[in-house]
Amino acid sequence: MASYSTNEFRGGLKIMLDGDPYNIIENEFVKPGKGQAFNRVKIRNLKTGRVIDKTFKSNETVEAADVVDTSMQYLYTDGEFWYFMDPDSFEQVSAGETAVADAVKWLKEQDTCLVTLWDGVPLSVTPSNFVELRVTNTDPGVRGDTATGATKPAQVESGAEVKVPLFVEEGDVLKIDTRTGEYVSRVKE
């Protein structure tokens, strides 16, 4: 089993603690001139997202978590699981509802996502920062009105609802920032 010594601790390192995988956010080496050395770390539980502070005795070793971020293609969902494929090995994995979580509303078949795997099982799914999705439902467009900044709701093919300018029509393809959920632009086809 791979393990890390506290002196290898740094931001981004994935470790196991009480059976859960954690990501190190911050690591601080603390030692009185004469006295015990400690590492105080801020870590995020990769299953729950909760951030906690934890103290380690320096030079202790901690089990490494087999957590890797992989670019994968989204294939389809059967309603219970969402299926992703590694474009190089063609290996497929299935992610449950907790792993897919908020990413679900941006998922379009064939799109590439970042899938975080823990021991080969999806822990979380992150969509691309920008996705292009077709509008499936919105009120009729108002031509010419590009200046007022007024918005209306529009539903896109992945199921998400986005605030869009009034001129957007059904069938338009939109570029959307998934981090904020905001409309960026119309995409010319």
Add this chain to the structure above:
Amino acid sequence: MLQDIRAFFDARDVLEVETPLMASHGASDPNMANLKVRVETGDRYLQTSPEYAMKRLLAAGSGDIYQMTRAFRSDEAGSRHNPEFSILEWYRVGMDHHALMREVEALFQQILADRLHGPADECSYQLIFQKHLDIDPLSSSTTELEAKADTLGLMPAGGLDRDGILDLLMSFAIVPKLPKGRLTFIHAWPRSQASLARLLSDQPGCAARFEVYYGDLELANGFWELSDVKEQALRFATDNEKRELMGLPPVAGDPDLLEALQSGLPDCAGVAVGLDRLLMALQGAEQISEVINFPWDRS
């Protein structure tokens, strides 16, 4: 800063000295990791501080001495630690730790000047624990101290011995609360953390050791020096017992230091200052890498 320090000691007739960086013996302190250098005749130790050699000079009749040199501590790298660092160490014959604290304060006031907002605070180890944590570090049981650390969410997995818990509480629950922009002197440390300080006959359970902080930044550690050769030999032995418990390699007590104490170390007090830390305080730096030209990861 270095010129100011030299002027400070010139004015007090303290002699600048040099001692070896590579010595035949290292520090026995279990919390200090010596770096070893292999030479043809065997291993040499890069000094974690010039303490042993300077005491040999004192025993040989040097009188008041100071030194600015490099020191090396393996495994100590972080925002306030560099494994290779600069140290100022000085010894004053005839002074006790209280007199030396006043001198440290005078030096720091001169160096830090505008960086200091208000006079220095002084507090005993016992009182500072009572003030910030409402617990007596000397009379409380180890279980009580552990419960306190646990309540604060500080206890690491695998547990700690009594001194480890005291260090934990000091480092995470007391030092961060010390007043910013001011010097704090903490003195009369528990005898289990005496290091090379003599024990205080008027305060049972305490040693004549002090630490100096600028805000929450540790700057210096000093002692009214232990001069009893039997007690020193005992401390070497205790250090090595702890080393064995911690699974660390033994470090033989330095026979030259014991010989020096045997021949007679004058009554004196000594202190070591982290010069990089002092420069951090002077420049308002948050990271030690800001005050070192080529810090550890780029050296």
